[in-house]
Amino acid sequence: MPSLLSIDALLIAACAWLAVGLAGLAAPRQARFVAATLFPAGAFVGLAVGGVGLFALGGDPQTAVLAIGLPELPFHLRLDSLAAVFALLLGFASAGISLYAAGYFRHQDAGGVPGLLCLQYHLFLASMLMVLLADDAYAFMVAWETMALASFFLVTTDHKHGEIRRAGFLYLLIAHVGALAILLAFGVMTGGSGDYRFAALRAQELSPFWASMAFLLALLGFGAKAGLVPLHVWLPEAHPAAPSPVSALMSGVMLKTAIYGLLRVSFDLAGTPLWWWGVVALAFGLVTAFFGVLNATVQSDMKRLLAWSSIENIGLLAVGIGLALLFHAYRMETLAALALTAVLYHCLAHAGFKSLLFLATGSVLHATKERSLGRLGGLIRRMPWVAWLALVGVIAGAGLPPLSGFVSEWLLLQAFLFSPGLPHAWLNMVVPVAAAVVVLVAALAGFAMVKFHGIVFLGQMREPALQEAHDAGPWEKTGLVWLAFLTLLLGVLPGSLILRLDAATRQLLGAGLAERMSEQGWWMLAPISPERASYEPLVFLGIILLSVWLGRGLVKRLYHGRLRRSPAWDCGYHFQGPRAQDTAEGFSQPIRRIFEPVFRMERHFPSIRDREPYYAVKVEDHFWYWLYVPIARLAARISALVASLQGGRIAVYLMYSFLTLILLILVARP
Amino acid sequence: MSVAGILGQLFALVLALLLAPLLTGWVNQCRAWLQNRSAPPLWQPYYTLHKLFNKDVVLADGASSLFRVAPFVVFGAMALACAIVPSLSTDLPFAPAADALALVGVFGLARLFISLAAMDVGTAFGSLGGRREMLVGFLAEPALLMVIFTVAMIANSTSVAAIVATLAHRDFVIYPSLAFAGVAFTMVSLAENARVPVDNPATHLELTMIHEAMILEYSGRHLALIEWAASLKLYAYSCLGLAFFFPWGIAERDNLLALAAAVPLLILKLAIGGFLLALIETVNAKMRIFRAPEFLGTAFMLAVLGLLVRLLLETRV
């Protein structure tokens, strides 16, 4: 019996984060102090949280009650294996991001007041931890809203730009629509009992109709936070607006809290799922993934590109959840565990590589003051560290072996291979075909990632000013290396972690992969059996490294290692400047052409009469015009109607209040 | 994992490294015959490799470290691919390292590196080639995966060795879905190996080239490795096609006699396959670059259709 329970350790960590944040207020303008002392301290706490999460995985659920908040309504807290997985994610990812932030916020030009930023940042971290620990709807909503507000202020750090204020407002709006839906979902799940503890929700027997309502509301609410289409529009606006460490935190960690919430409700609280829940999640996931990745390939702003890629990954996660729900609904628990493991693993993998990529854009942004892909290029020569570490993220993001993104994709596809066994005449034919969309999305993600890396880091520099760029500082490098290390570790040693994830799937489904996997070697990943499918990333990596090393050595020994430099071949046309390379728009032209109906495009083509011919293309989101603009118009119209009540005379206003009062008295009779 | 297994594995790998350029030479020779040209000698790819290894590397001024690493990674990836595709025997100790899904990942990894390397120097051709390669890749990869899905559902396994064991070493059964998968696989292989009608390995015309545009800046040993890797890729794809659709003759575990017979049989099958490839390349015309997505889209949908036929005809009868 350890004297210190894991849940207590996590509560202490949350308090420590708050303390670090408050310490920022002590010296709000001293960027050096805030950056060099407080952020590393926060990183240290993050590391501890991650460690505790890893330790608590598989342990018995621990509960605690905090007598804060309203009287008679304390915070119920609980740490179980599912929460531990996400605490692990939060801790380890935020450790890297905080380390990076220690370097990033040192510079005054990062915008905002450093102390205030520090408070918001650490409040954000603490509230995410509390979301994971919450064991009643009240605590959950308080933490959830704190998280939304803290991240809103972080997004609008640079609030002097109208564009950023607009992004922040949009984010806040959708976050609140989502929060409302979540609140309603909890309300539905209580079944009118008035007991909002999760234990009570779990015990509540809901009719299929109300359970489905709860699920749909939760999907809406958490989907809004995670960025499921059509509630994704805030993501590509808010991520570029926020400072890079904040983007990394939001994309890498905060989106996962929404996934956590969705898992919590659909597998744990809402009771036994109906089969069509899985279909709904699967369908939304497929649309989101496909729409997200296509938009990622056509972006010209590097942070927007990554934001769209996050939408794609959220889509893939929803696909995995849908598949797990389907298997779960038909009581095929081992397969559900396989799909759910893929989801959890992808959460971890995405947290690692997407944070890494966002931080890399931060370094680029800091070194060049440039976000537009059209004015970057060739940075590998000035920033080799960032470029090579970003390559790690790029390979993982493209879902290629031997890094982390591939493992989860592989698990998901393995789960799909079992879907013909579903005992439903349509599903067992349609679901395998859905795998075709998943693999298409994965391949398109490779396109987007090559575009990102190739245009930012490779080629000739598109602007002369880029010659001045400098590599990341030591703090930044440490953060990047840590995240790259996690990405590599998750890619190369999946077996041991999946054995630990077993506890979480076992908690939700009563089945896991451990009993089958523990018989095999630790280097091997064979979720069902080695005859069925196996993947040994370590051997994989070893063979490639060995043949690279052998190849180099043998060629040098048998032949020679001579090398000389000369200008690139110019086909006899010596004006091959940086302008001759593909632009960001040029690179994605095939995608825009093939998938034309998916985009809303405005193009300007030069004609032969133009004195200054130029080509321009603007790609926009259909959903904005299909959904949001009509809603905004409707709202404006209704407000215009209501505005006619506004007469300007106080007597009239008083009369309104009076009439309302009378109406209430009449209506609200017992 | 036995000593014989490891020896067999190494033998298969060395055979792949040695035979791959020969296969390329054979295809070139057949093509020349079919097109009424006098053919280059069968050994020409070896001469070319030897010549290239002897030459100095001339590196473009702007080339970064990634440019220099990429050929080795591509070569390593292709060597790995050749090691895990059963060509002679299903007893491969390296095979559990990567199943068929991971095999697609190997090809994807090589593609990512070669495309990035193409963009590295920053010439117009390089980025054009990189973009087109990714264009071909993002359509070919899902099609290949769907082919693998179909085959894997037949064998109830994604391990290539297990698939071969199911198809070749059990009762003979006709799988109609394999007809779809076979057509789709052929189309994908043509695209992936930079063959007519998607790409033309023999041209340097900027309007049409894909693979050649990417490797324009490479020279000396780097170019040699890339050429060799391209041969290995053709060899790996051929062996994969043979393993899925004509697996008879690949030896079982611990069957030395069959292993001895497997070598000449493999060479025979590759020779026929190479001739058919040359035939396809001769009777077809190169497509416009924007027909390529349609071509690969067709392959993708055929593969999906194969999957559906598999689900309809072969699981519910």
Added chain:
Amino acid sequence: MSDVPLSAQLINLCAAAILLLAFAMLAQRRVLQLIDLFALQGFALFLSTLIVAVKTGQTHLYFSAALTLALKVAVLPLILRRLVQRLHVKGEVEPLINIPTTMLVGIMLVVVAFNVALPIAQLSATITRGTLGIALATVMLAFLMMITRKKAITQVVGFLAMENGLFLAATSATYGMPMVVELGIALDVLIGVIILGVFFFQIRDQFDSLDIHHLERLKDH
């Protein structure tokens, strides 16, 4: 699967080939090659009918196999090819909706057809009942081709391919229709094509084109 007799496996293979060819016809851009594909489809149909005939030993199925061979592999493609030459139809197929989209719709139709045919197939006693779904899919794909192509000639090919699908359903699911019905259908098809051929000449004389777009004006006002 291995307990299924070889004949049934071969019929399944032929059915799959027919579906593959139906899909290839949907993807084909050139009119002459479209007709070649149609002839090939006819040949696959001939093979499957022949196998059923050998398997069941019903003589009238031999007749219908011979009829298929004569009509769908030899005569009809010949007529169509001559029509194309005589009418100077241009080589391209000219789709109304682009071809990849048509194929995507085609895939969905196949999924629908397979699932819709499943309960019906359960009623059938033959071992090759899986082919019923394929036959239905072939009919739907042919229908799709008729809908999405501009030229009259491609519509005729679509019509004939549809008939192929029906025929496949008849032979594989129920081991053939009565001879009278079969002969009647064969004759209908032949006459239909001839009448359509005559119509083509008339249409071309009238509008100087074979684009069915022009027929839209033939309504009452």
